[in-house]
Amino acid sequence: MKLPLLSLLSFACMMSYTNVSVAQSTEASLIEQGEYLSKAGDCIACHTKDGGDKYAGGKAVASPFGAIYSTNITPSVEYGIGSYSYKEFEQALRHGIRADGEFLYPAMPYPDYQKLTDEDTKALYAYFMKGIQPVEKANTKTALGFPFNQRWGIRFWNWAATDDGVFVEDTKKSKEYNRGAYLIQGLGHCGSCHTPRGMLYQEKAYDHSGDDFLSGADVGIWYAPDLRAGKNGSLESWSEQDFVDYFATGRNKHSGVTGEMTDVIQYSLSHLSKDDLRAMAVYLKGQAGNKPSKLASSKASEQTTNVLNLAKVDIDSGARLYIDNCGACHFTDGAGASHVFPQLVGNSLVNADNPQGLIHVILAGSRLPSTADAPEAIEMPGFGWRLDDEEVAKLATFIRDSWGNKAKSVNADEVKKIRSTIAVDILNKSAP
Known part of the structure; x- marks a missing residue:
C-alpha cells in the first residue's frame, strides 16, 4: 500500500523536527x-x-x-x-x-x-x-x-x-577514589598551590606518584597546607566529612578558610555536588604523608590555658594581648567553636614557617565565604587599627608557641612589612 504524499511529507517534517529537538537537547x-x-x-x-x-x-x-x-x-x-x-x-x-x-x-x-x-x-x-x-x-x-x-x-x-600526561585511573581503587583523583589532579589543579615548586618554578609532582604532591607550599604571603590525610599526613585527623564540610562551606570543626582559598570555596568548590566533594575527600584520605599533624598534648594545652587564666591586665604580655583581642572567640584553650571560629591548636596558618599570612589576618581580619550550605559570612575583625607592630608581633609569637604549637617567633619588622602592603581603609575598617 502506498502512503499518500501528504503523509510522507508530514512524516519527514516530524523526523526533521525530532532530530533538531534531540540535537538541541x-x-x-x-x-x-x-x-x-x-x-x-x-x-x-x-x-x-x-x-x-x-x-x-x-x-x-x-x-x-x-x-x-x-x-x-x-x-x-x-x-x-x-x-x-x-x-x-x-x-x-x-x-x-x-x-x-x-x-x-x-x-x-x-x-x-x-x-x-x-x-x-x-x-x-x-x-x-x-x-x-x-x-x-x-x-x-x-x-x-x-x-x-x-x-x-x-x-x-x-x-x-610538564609531564604531558593524561589522567590514568588506578584500577585497584574505587570509582569514587578515581573520580576524586581526577578532580584534584586535573580540573581542581590543587597541586598548582599545594605542591612545592622546583628550580624551574614547576610543580615538583603532578600526581601522587611523586612524594611532593600536595605536600604544602608558600603562595605569596599565604601557606597552602599539606593536604595529605592518610597515614602520617598532616591532615590525618580530618575525616571525610570534615573535608566535605570545608569544601562546601569554608569551615569545619578544625579550621576556617583564609587568603586565596576563600575565592576557591566561594566560586568553585561550594558549587560542586556532594558526591564529587566526597570523592575528593576519599582521594585525600588515601594519600599518605611524612608530616604527621602536631596534636597538642593535654599538658601543653592545660599550661597555656592556665597562663591565660592568670594573665594580668597591667602586664603587656602576649597572654594579655590574646585575652584582650582573641579570647572571646577562640577561648583560653585555643579550641575556638566548631564550624564558627577556627581552632588555633595545630592550625596550619598559625604553624606555617612563614608567619606573614597570620600577621595579615591579625592586622586586616578575615571573612568566611557565604555559600549555599553556610550563608552566614562570619567575619573576624582586623586589629591593625588598635595594635602597633610590636604588639602584633608579641601576640603572633604567643599564638605560635602555645597549646603545643611550636613555630618560630615573630618580630616587629615582619609586621611592619605586611602592614605596608595593606590599604589604610582596610586597616581602619574595624575601628570604632
Missing part, C-alpha cells in the same frame, strides 16, 4: 556540563577582576616575575575566544598554546588541565562558546621584564617542566 546538556566543569576548574576566579564583567579577564595574577593578567575568555570574536575552533581551544586549555601560536604563561594551569578528558574538554568548549555572553573588552597586556617577556622560551619550559 544534546547541546543544552553539553553546555550545562561545561558550566559545572568551569566551576570545578575555578575559571571565574582568575578570569574575572574585582568589579569586572564575568570571564572578561583583566585580573592580575601575582608571580615571582611580575603581574600576569588573565585574558578575556568570553565568545567575543575581537577580544575573546569567539573565533577559536575546538582544536585551538583544546590546545590552549591543555597545552598552553593560543590560536595565534603564542605560548600562554603557566599561570594558566594547563600543566594540570592536561589530565582533562576529551569529553570534558568538549563540554567546556560548548559552554564558553554558547553558554555565556560575549564581552567586548580588550585584554590588559602582560608586560614582564626580560627574559620572561620572551614567550617562545616557554616551549622549552613545557618540555622540561
Whole structure:
C-alpha cells in the first residue's frame, strides 16, 4: 500500500523536527556540563577582576616575575575566544598554546588541565562558546621584564617542566577514589598551590606518584597546607566529612578558610555536588604523608590555658594581648567553636614557617565565604587599627608557641612589612 504524499511529507517534517529537538537537547546538556566543569576548574576566579564583567579577564595574577593578567575568555570574536575552533581551544586549555601560536604563561594551569578528558574538554568548549555572553573588552597586556617577556622560551619550559600526561585511573581503587583523583589532579589543579615548586618554578609532582604532591607550599604571603590525610599526613585527623564540610562551606570543626582559598570555596568548590566533594575527600584520605599533624598534648594545652587564666591586665604580655583581642572567640584553650571560629591548636596558618599570612589576618581580619550550605559570612575583625607592630608581633609569637604549637617567633619588622602592603581603609575598617 502506498502512503499518500501528504503523509510522507508530514512524516519527514516530524523526523526533521525530532532530530533538531534531540540535537538541541544534546547541546543544552553539553553546555550545562561545561558550566559545572568551569566551576570545578575555578575559571571565574582568575578570569574575572574585582568589579569586572564575568570571564572578561583583566585580573592580575601575582608571580615571582611580575603581574600576569588573565585574558578575556568570553565568545567575543575581537577580544575573546569567539573565533577559536575546538582544536585551538583544546590546545590552549591543555597545552598552553593560543590560536595565534603564542605560548600562554603557566599561570594558566594547563600543566594540570592536561589530565582533562576529551569529553570534558568538549563540554567546556560548548559552554564558553554558547553558554555565556560575549564581552567586548580588550585584554590588559602582560608586560614582564626580560627574559620572561620572551614567550617562545616557554616551549622549552613545557618540555622540561610538564609531564604531558593524561589522567590514568588506578584500577585497584574505587570509582569514587578515581573520580576524586581526577578532580584534584586535573580540573581542581590543587597541586598548582599545594605542591612545592622546583628550580624551574614547576610543580615538583603532578600526581601522587611523586612524594611532593600536595605536600604544602608558600603562595605569596599565604601557606597552602599539606593536604595529605592518610597515614602520617598532616591532615590525618580530618575525616571525610570534615573535608566535605570545608569544601562546601569554608569551615569545619578544625579550621576556617583564609587568603586565596576563600575565592576557591566561594566560586568553585561550594558549587560542586556532594558526591564529587566526597570523592575528593576519599582521594585525600588515601594519600599518605611524612608530616604527621602536631596534636597538642593535654599538658601543653592545660599550661597555656592556665597562663591565660592568670594573665594580668597591667602586664603587656602576649597572654594579655590574646585575652584582650582573641579570647572571646577562640577561648583560653585555643579550641575556638566548631564550624564558627577556627581552632588555633595545630592550625596550619598559625604553624606555617612563614608567619606573614597570620600577621595579615591579625592586622586586616578575615571573612568566611557565604555559600549555599553556610550563608552566614562570619567575619573576624582586623586589629591593625588598635595594635602597633610590636604588639602584633608579641601576640603572633604567643599564638605560635602555645597549646603545643611550636613555630618560630615573630618580630616587629615582619609586621611592619605586611602592614605596608595593606590599604589604610582596610586597616581602619574595624575601628570604632
